[in-house]
Amino acid sequence: MKKLIMLLAVALPLFASAQDDLVKKLETNKSDDAKKKFIFTDIINIENTSVKNQASSGTCWSYSTNSFLESEMIRKGRPKVDLAEIFTARMVYEDKADNYVKMHGALSWGDGGECHDVINMYAKYGVMPQEAYSGLHYGTKKNKFGELQAVLKGMLDAIVSNKNGKLTTSWKKAFDAVLDAYLGPVPESFSYNGKRYTAKSFAKEVVGLNPADYVEISSFTDKPYYQKTMFMVPDNWSFDKIYNVKFGDLTGTIDHALRNGYTVAWAADVSEKYFSWKNGVAFVPEKDWDDMDEDEQKALFDGPKEERVITPESRQEAFDNYETTDDHGMHIVGLAKDQKGNEYYIVKNSWGVKNDYKGYIYVSKNYVRYKTTAILLNKHGMPSGLRNKLGV
Numbered sequence: 001m002k003k004l005i006m007l008l009a010v011a012l013p014l015f016a017s018a019q020d021d022l023v024k025k026l027e028t029n030k031s032d033d034a035k036k037k038f039i040f041t042d043i044i045n046i047e048n049t050s051v052k053n054q055a056s057s058g059t060c061w062s063y064s065t066n067s068f069l070e071s072e073m074i075r076k077g078r079p080k081v082d083l084a085e086i087f088t089a090r091m092v093y094e095d096k097a098d099n100y101v102k103m104h105g106a107l108s109w110g111d112g113g114e115c116h117d118v119i120n121m122y123a124k125y126g127v128m129p130q131e132a133y134s135g136l137h138y139g140t141k142k143n144k145f146g147e148l149q150a151v152l153k154g155m156l157d158a159i160v161s162n163k164n165g166k167l168t169t170s171w172k173k174a175f176d177a178v179l180d181a182y183l184g185p186v187p188e189s190f191s192y193n194g195k196r197y198t199a200k201s202f203a204k205e206v207v208g209l210n211p212a213d214y215v216e217i218s219s220f221t222d223k224p225y226y227q228k229t230m231f232m233v234p235d236n237w238s239f240d241k242i243y244n245v246k247f248g249d250l251t252g253t254i255d256h257a258l259r260n261g262y263t264v265a266w267a268a269d270v271s272e273k274y275f276s277w278k279n280g281v282a283f284v285p286e287k288d289w290d291d292m293d294e295d296e297q298k299a300l301f302d303g304p305k306e307e308r309v310i311t312p313e314s315r316q317e318a319f320d321n322y323e324t325t326d327d328h329g330m331h332i333v334g335l336a337k338d339q340k341g342n343e344y345y346i347v348k349n350s351w352g353v354k355n356d357y358k359g360y361i362y363v364s365k366n367y368v369r370y371k372t373t374a375i376l377l378n379k380h381g382m383p384s385g386l387r388n389k390l391g392v
Contacts, residue, residue, distance in 0.1 A: 037303045038281055038338055040362055044258045045334035045346060047074050049082065051359030053352035055142035058111025061235075061267070062088045063350035064329035065118035065376065068265040069127075069209060071333065072378065075261055078208055084128040086135025086143070087199070089113070090183050091121040096237045097156060097175050101167070105160040109153050111145055112235035115265040115329060115376035116216050120238065123211035126199030129192055137184035148182045215382065215392050216242040218374040219250050221316040226389040233326035233373060242374055243390050247312040250372055251365050253382055254332060254345065262381030264332040266347065269324040269371040276301055277349070280357035283364035284308045284371075304340045310370045318370065326373045336362060 049070040054063045062085040070083055092113050100107045121127075135143065155178065159171045180186075189198050197205065216231075223229040228241040245253070254264050269275075273289040275282040279301040286308050289297065318324040334346035344362040353359040379392045 037279075037301060038362065040336040040338055040344065042346070043335045043337060043343070045336075046071060046258065046261060046263050048263065048331065048333045048348055049074075049080060051348060051353050052085070052350050053142065054085070054350045055144065055352075057089075057143035057145040059085060059089045059113075059143065059145075060350055061113040061115055061329040062086070062092070062118055064267075064331045064348075065115045065265045066127075067331040067348060067350070068115075068263055068376070069118070069122070069207065071263045071331070072209055073207060075263075076208065079206065081206065082130040083207075084130045084133040084135070086183060087128045087133040087186070088118050088121045090133075090135065090179055090186065091125045092117050093152065093179060094176065095121075095124075097152070097172070099237055100156050101160055101171070104162075105157060107237055108234035109156065110149060110235075112326075114216075114231070114233075114236055114238075114240065114326075115267055115374065116214075116240045116242070117238065118265075119211050119214045119376070120240075122203055122207075122209070126201070126203040127207055128190065128199050128202060132187060132190035132192065133184065135183040137180075138182045148178075151178055151182075213378050213380065214376055215379045215390070216240070216374055216376040217245050217249070217253065217390075218242055218372065219245050219247050219312070219315070220319070221247075221312050231374065235326055243392075245386065245390075247315065247369070249386055250375065251369055253377070253386060254368070254375065255335070256383045257377050257381035258332070258335050260381055262378050264381075265329065265376040266332050266345075266368070267326060267329050267373045267375070268368070269318075269326070269373065270328045271325060272371070273297075274300065275367070275371075277351060277355050277361060280355050280361045281344075281363075282361060282367045283344075284310065284366045304338045304342055307342075307364060307366045308370075310366050315370055319373075324371055324373065330361075332363075332375075333360075338362075 049067060052063055054060055066083040066085050066088060070081060074080060100109055155175060159167065189196050192202065192206070218231065220229070223244045225244055225246055227244060229244045231240055231242045257264050274285055281301055283305065284307045285300065286306050287296065331348040332345045333348050336344050336346050338344065342364065344364050345368060347361045347363050349359055349361055379387060
């Protein structure tokens with residue numbers, strides 16, 4: 001009995017201490033939850049590869065759409081592969097240089113591109129795994145394209161100035177040599193999992209996607225619906241046309257795709273104050289930023305807010321007056337709801353993992369309706385009625 005009493009005397013304080021610790025932990029967790037300004041619950045979350053960092057390069061279009069292709073591979077039961085974004089970008093720069101010279105310099109030059117560029121390069125040149133072509137050939141561990149693009153632009157402008165009376169036969173070799181110096185020469189073949197591939201054979205045998213399956217759409221009130229129209233943004237250097245659909249088809253198509261296991265490459269404007277990478281949230285508040293007082297601005301991301309009503313007309317006006325610009329490419333991988341039941345798309349970004357959601361951002365449907373410049377997806381992920389209207 002004495003031993004039992006002694007054991008109880010020792011155990012009870014320990015039990016009480018453990019219980020106190022548990023209570024404190026639960027209270028802390030509850031307190032942490034209370035501190036969360038947005039609480040998201042996943043509805044759909046489609047498998048995707050790890051978040052990457054484009055660093056100091058304007059290659060978001062390549063990162064986002066290659067990420068999209070990686071998810072397409074997963075959906076089709078193909079192996080997970082980290083595709084080489086800078087291989088795609090390099091091929092774009094080569095083709096863009098041809099157009100720049102043919103247009104006598106009357107073409108936007110820089111890192112920028114569009115979602116369709118990745119599909120076009122995949123069809124024309126193939127694709128490589130990251131380990132075969134990192135593009136880091138100039139002494140840094142991350143992309144840093146400022147010097148490279150300055151050199152390329154200076155060279156191209158010297159070429160189109162045409163001081164010799166006609167173009168030499170060497171300009172393209174010189175341009176490619178600069179790309180080789182900064183990004184590394186493109187290997188004719190490479191080894192992957194013990195087998196030799198070219199970029200084209202890797203695309204066919206390992207990636208196994210059909211470039212003809214991918215469709216790019218947007219919505220403009222000043223163009224005929226359900227027809228192809230020129231995509232009027234500066235980074236559309238290849239003059240590709242996209243399908244113009246009605247306003248409601250944008251989110252309707254994204255929702256249908258997600259419900260059926262398809263992700264979506266997304267091009268959009270991210271210049272607004274209500275797109276917060278740090279907070280991992282984007283939505284459209286009822287008031288413009290400039291119309292808010294200081295307290296309203298500070299409280300903007302303190303939790304869900306009522307959103308502005310977006311119409312086809314307000315979307316078009318924002319595009320026409322430069323309020324919506326073609327800033328950034330990302331990858332829509334799922335759907336979630338906040339604590340009030342509002343729905344947001346789960347968006348994978350390419351700015352690393354240093355934000356509140358480790359590289360992802362929750363974007364309201366209203367923001368997507370308002371600020372989308374274009375989306376690209378597998379045509380088999382589209383509603384059948386829309387496919388019939390587009391003839392795809």
